[in-house]
Amino acid sequence: MATTARAFQPTLLMIAWHSLRRRAGAFVASFLAMFLGATILMAFASMLDTASAGDATGEARNTLVTMATVVGGWGLLLVVFAVTSTLTLSVRQRGAEMALLKSVGATPGQLGRMIVGEAAGVAVVAALLAVPPAMLVGRGLLGLLHGTGQVPDGVGYAFGPVAPVMGLGITFASATAAALITARRATRVRVTESLAAAETDTVRMSRKRMVGAGLALALGLNLAVVTATVMRGKGSDAMATAGQADICAALGLALLAPVIIRWATGLLAVPLRALGVTGELAISNLRRRTARMASIVTPITLFTGIGVGTLYLQHTENAAMDAAGLAKTAEQKSIETLNFVVIGMIVLFTAIMLVNTLVAATADRRREFGQQRLAGATPAQVLGTVALESAVLTVVGVACGTVASLFTILPFAIARTGSAAPDGGPGTYLAVVALAAVLTGATAYGAARKAIRPAAVDAVAAS
Structure with missing residues (x-):
């Protein structure tokens, strides 16, 4: 038996290489998440290298360390979440392949090593390639601090040893840990259950995921309460707790996305069916593909949640400063810079993550689209179905993000002004929502058009 297992190992390596070539979209999604994550991590970690180089002292050193620990710390959390999400999507797209390997004798341990080995290899390559852009971004961050007067122009940029060690180490560790979790979930299911799950993708949420969501939401609520009570009347210090509340809440709601999608689909079923064939197909896909749809909602x-929350937090802070007739101190300028850097980082990273995930998820539906066309659906109806799905997912994601942003906006407004009404007007919110909708709709439509280009018979036969 042991001899058979060892003999089967080279075959698994060949299958892994074939899968990498055949499902390049899914692996590219994971690679980009790791590459961008490593770039962000090393760019902010290089502020620690710069602070330790010797030229930065006093307030300048504190600013660099704060930039690295606060922004880099939350960036780390988002990166790990993104890597886990894309790796999970990649493995789920290979559910039938995993089931077939089990049926011909592959052990859970062999499949697990294959998945972890693929993720580890992609992580190392992504982190190494991220070094040059991380250095450029790090220099840009230091230039921003020079331009705002928070760090003297004489403080030079330094990269290493902290930045590359953190970038390589954390990217590798997060990818390996995510692959282990995903592999354990994929390999412990029986063959028949694996085939059914691969076909429907309606895997029930694990208890650990539910607990994680509950803890994240509880932490966000706790930070919101602390902001509105303990931090009330303490000026801009309330930003320290308020700024973290919407991140925790957004992560918690993102973990609950499969449940929320099922609930929203049931709520919208009647109006969607009124749209005819496209509506029926959209309802069916949303119900059958909740796990993959959840990866898009995340x-x-x-x-939405972090962008809206942070923007309105800064609007409220600026209005409070203006009302008091106070000039911004160096520390307050540093905080404002941090907030806008957070917004910029989140907007860029989540926008790329959204496009990345949508392209990978849609490209893998060629066979599904081909089957729908063979069953009588026209290309226009298939595209219309994708458009409706995108609309529903955008509504769900924006609604969850809006709720998450309130964990920051309302408590901070109470703490800073005594009123729950934030400053900034509706324009900021509408701009964020419009950008989210455009990114989702345009990417899904473009990826779907590309997926239906082959003839329906060829698409089904090739998958």
Whole structure:
């Protein structure tokens, strides 16, 4: 038996290489998440290298360390979440392949090593390639601090040893850990259950995921309460707790995305059916593909929740400063810079993550689209179905993100002004929502058009 297992190992390596070539879209999604994550991590970690180089002292050193720990710390959390999400999507797209390997004798341990080995290899390559852009982004961050007067122009940029060690180490560790979790979930299911799950993709949420969502939401609520009570009347210090509340809430709601999608689909079933064939197909796909649809809702939730929350937090802070007739101190300028850097980082990272995930998820539906066309659906109806799905996912993601943003906006407004009404007007919110909708709709439509280009018979036969 042991001899058979060892003999089967080279075959698994060949299958892994074939899968990498055949499902390049899914692996590219994971690679980009790791590459961008490593770039962000190393860019902010290089502020620690710069602070330790010797030229930065006093307030300048504190600013660099704060930039690295606060922004880099939350960036780390988002990166790990993104890597886990894309790796999970990649493995789920290979559910039938995993089931067939089990049926011909592959052990759970062999499949697990194959999945982890693929993820580890992609992580190392992604982190190494991220070094040059991380250095450029790091220099840009230092230039921003020079331009705002928070760090003297004489403080030079330094990269290493902290930045590359953190970038390589954390990217590799997060990818390996995510692959282990995903592999364990994929390999412990029986063959028949694996085939059914691969076909429907309606895997029930695990208890650990539910607990994680509950903890994240509880932490966000706790931070919101602390902001509105303990931090009330303490000026801009309330930003320290308020700014973290919407991140925790957004992560918690993102973890609950499969449940929320099922609930929203049931709620919208009647109006969607009124749209005819496209509506029926959209309802069917949303119900059968909740796990993959949830991977698309996640970046929309993070994008909306953290973007809206941080922007309105800064609007309220600026209005409070103006009302008091106070000039911004160096520390307050540093905080404002941090907030806008957070927004910029989140907007860029989650936008790319959204596009990345949508392209990978849609490209893998060629066979599904081909089957729908063979069953009588026209290309226009298939595209219309994708458009409706995108609309529903955008509504769900924006709604979850809006709820998450309130964990920051309302408590901070109470703490800073005594009123729950934030400053900034509706324009900021509408701009964030419009950008989320455009990114989701345009990407899904473009990826779907590309997926239906082959003839329906060829698409089904090739998958």
